[in-house]
Amino acid sequence: MSRASKNTSFGALNQPAIAFGVALVGLWEALARGLSLSQHVFPPPSLVIWSLYVRFDLLMEHAWLTFYQTVVGFLLSVVIGVVLGWTISKSRLLFEALYPVTVVLQVMPKEALAPLLVLWFGAGMLSRTILAFLIAFFPMVINTILGVRSLDPSMRDYATSLQCSRWQFFRKVELPWALTSIFAAMKISVTLSVIGVVVAEIVAGRSGLGYLLLFASSRLDMGFSLAILLILAVWGGALFGAVALLERQTIYWHR
Amino acid sequence: MRPRVPWRPCADVWRRSGAVLMPVAVFLLIGAAWSFLTNAFEVSPLLLPGPVAVLHTMIEERQVLVEAAVSTMSEILLATVIAIVAGFATAVVIGTSRLVRRAVFPYILATQVLPKVALAPILIAWFGIGMESRLVLAFLISYFPMVINTLAGLLGTSEGVLRYAHSLAASEWQILIKVRLPAATPSIVGGIKITAGVAVIGIVVGEFVASDRGLGKVIIDSSASLDTSLTVAATLIIGVLGLLLLGALEVVEKRIVYWQPGR
Numbered sequence: 001m002s003r004a005s006k007n008t009s010f011g012a013l014n015q016p017a018i019a020f021g022v023a024l025v026g027l028w029e030a031l032a033r034g035l036s037l038s039q040h041v042f043p044p045p046s047l048v049i050w051s052l053y054v055r056f057d058l059l060m061e062h063a064w065l066t067f068y069q070t071v072v073g074f075l076l077s078v079v080i081g082v083v084l085g086w087t088i089s090k091s092r093l094l095f096e097a098l099y100p101v102t103v104v105l106q107v108m109p110k111e112a113l114a115p116l117l118v119l120w121f122g123a124g125m126l127s128r129t130i131l132a133f134l135i136a137f138f139p140m141v142i143n144t145i146l147g148v149r150s151l152d153p154s155m156r157d158y159a160t161s162l163q164c165s166r167w168q169f170f171r172k173v174e175l176p177w178a179l180t181s182i183f184a185a186m187k188i189s190v191t192l193s194v195i196g197v198v199v200a201e202i203v204a205g206r207s208g209l210g211y212l213l214l215f216a217s218s219r220l221d222m223g224f225s226l227a228i229l230l231i232l233a234v235w236g237g238a239l240f241g242a243v244a245l246l247e248r249q250t251i252y253w254h255r
Numbered sequence: 256m257r258p259r260v261p262w263r264p265c266a267d268v269w270r271r272s273g274a275v276l277m278p279v280a281v282f283l284l285i286g287a288a289w290s291f292l293t294n295a296f297e298v299s300p301l302l303l304p305g306p307v308a309v310l311h312t313m314i315e316e317r318q319v320l321v322e323a324a325v326s327t328m329s330e331i332l333l334a335t336v337i338a339i340v341a342g343f344a345t346a347v348v349i350g351t352s353r354l355v356r357r358a359v360f361p362y363i364l365a366t367q368v369l370p371k372v373a374l375a376p377i378l379i380a381w382f383g384i385g386m387e388s389r390l391v392l393a394f395l396i397s398y399f400p401m402v403i404n405t406l407a408g409l410l411g412t413s414e415g416v417l418r419y420a421h422s423l424a425a426s427e428w429q430i431l432i433k434v435r436l437p438a439a440t441p442s443i444v445g446g447i448k449i450t451a452g453v454a455v456i457g458i459v460v461g462e463f464v465a466s467d468r469g470l471g472k473v474i475i476d477s478s479a480s481l482d483t484s485l486t487v488a489a490t491l492i493i494g495v496l497g498l499l500l501l502g503a504l505e506v507v508e509k510r511i512v513y514w515q516p517g518r
Contacts, residue, residue, distance in 0.1 A: 014361075016354055017357060020358035020362070097280070100277070101281045107498050108497050108498060109452075109456050109494065112470075112471075116474075116486055191370070195370045198370045202375060203460075220380055222377065229369075229373055233368070233370075236369055
């Protein structure tokens with residue numbers, strides 16, 4: 001069984017999946033309308049879509065801010081993470097000193113830093129972007145280090161025997177090799193950066209989708225809250241899809 | 256492949272101790288730099304107190320901190336256990352039927368890109384400010400990785416081994432218990448580690464938003480009253496708790512999947 005056929009049967013939407021999704025939404029709609037619960041507490045999907053439509057301007061105003069911060073935090077984590085990871089992996093001393101430290105820091109829940117960051121950098125964009133960066137950063141560093149170091153030493157010998165220059169070795173051997181694990185980390189980090197921004201916005205926000213969500217649900221406007229959640233889900237999916245697409249374009253030989 | 260080196264115990268001990276000492280030295284260096292910088296630049300203790308002040312607060316406020324830590328940790332463990340059991344059961348059920356798998360699995364995968372911490376305000380509206388909201392949040396965050404990892408393990412059994420089991424006339428049940436589950440163990444244990452790690456995040460974020468107790472509440476309250484050394488102390492304790500939990504699981508993993516080299 002090839003990997004491609006496995007992917008299509010699990011990852012992609014197929015007939016049973018579409019049927020299940022439609023049934024789920026239908027059941028939700030029927031339950032929400034049938035039960036005598038308040039629409040504010042348990043809104044039917046149609047109300048969620050309706051809130052999305054009615055409040056679209058307000059939503060977009062806050063959404064752009066959230067989108068912008070996630071992208072900036074993510075890109076910073078990729079650039080700094082890859083450069084730092086590459087540097088660490090090239091030096092035995094740095095690797096022995098810093099690799100265990102990054103693994104330890106990776107395990108710690110960075111989300112807990114949100115209130116401290118707000119205290120230090122204010123409740124604005126800076127603290128949120130920094131949290132997004134911090135959460136997304138460690139997988140990038142660790143995967144870059146592991147990617148560079150996992151290169152088979154015989155490849156290095158082979159390149160030397162072909163009299164590769166240092167630049168050629170980097171460009172033709174090391175970088176393509178490490179890119180597979182760098183892209184794997186990017187797919188993790190891009191989702192994490194959304195989480196970072198949303199946590200910071202929820203903990204101490206005056207703007208952004210996280211803040212809007214807190215505001216809407218404190219007023220028990222669940223239709224609007226779920227609409228915001230839907231936007232966040234679509235945004236997370238779009239970012240992930242973009243990175244996956246870039247991955248397929250760049251390291252087309254992989255898989 | 257590591258090249259064979261002659262046995263030199265002293266050199267080996269030196270290398271091994273280096274692997275432990277270096278990171279410790281780095282952490283001590285960070286602490287020293289923190290202490291030095293806050294002193295040298297006379298950083299206001301409202302902004303960032305030095306490590307000594309933080310330690311002092313930890314001792315002074317130990318009762319509050321220990322009580323909060325116990326509450327946080329027990330909620331983390333509870334959420335983790337529920338997510339592990341439910342996630343494992345779901346994966347076994349989904350794993351048995353190809354139709355169910357095709358229908359449900361795309362959605363389980365899709366939950367991975369949803370920032371589930373955003374559910375916190377919604378869950379509070381539904382379940383109120385209290386442990387229920389936090390447990391549900393932590394459960395929702397940690398359940399799906401468990402399902403995905405367990406399922407990947409169960410379905411990842413090599414075709415050859417399965418064919419061999421069939422040739423021995425093993426029943427589906429026997430194949431599940433004796434072939435698929437053991438083969439899936441590394442992936443399942445990996446899933447448990449992810450589950451525990453994200454459960455910490457779920458509970459802490461839950462405590463930030465639904466603050467009625469726990470370290471998250473200590474952090475929110477102390478940062479609101481600019482008692483920064485307590486904020487830093489509680490944040491550090493959360494970090495250490497997360498580390499201890501994952502470290503303990505790492506040790507368990509080495510015991511359970513001892514046959515996996517390099518794990």
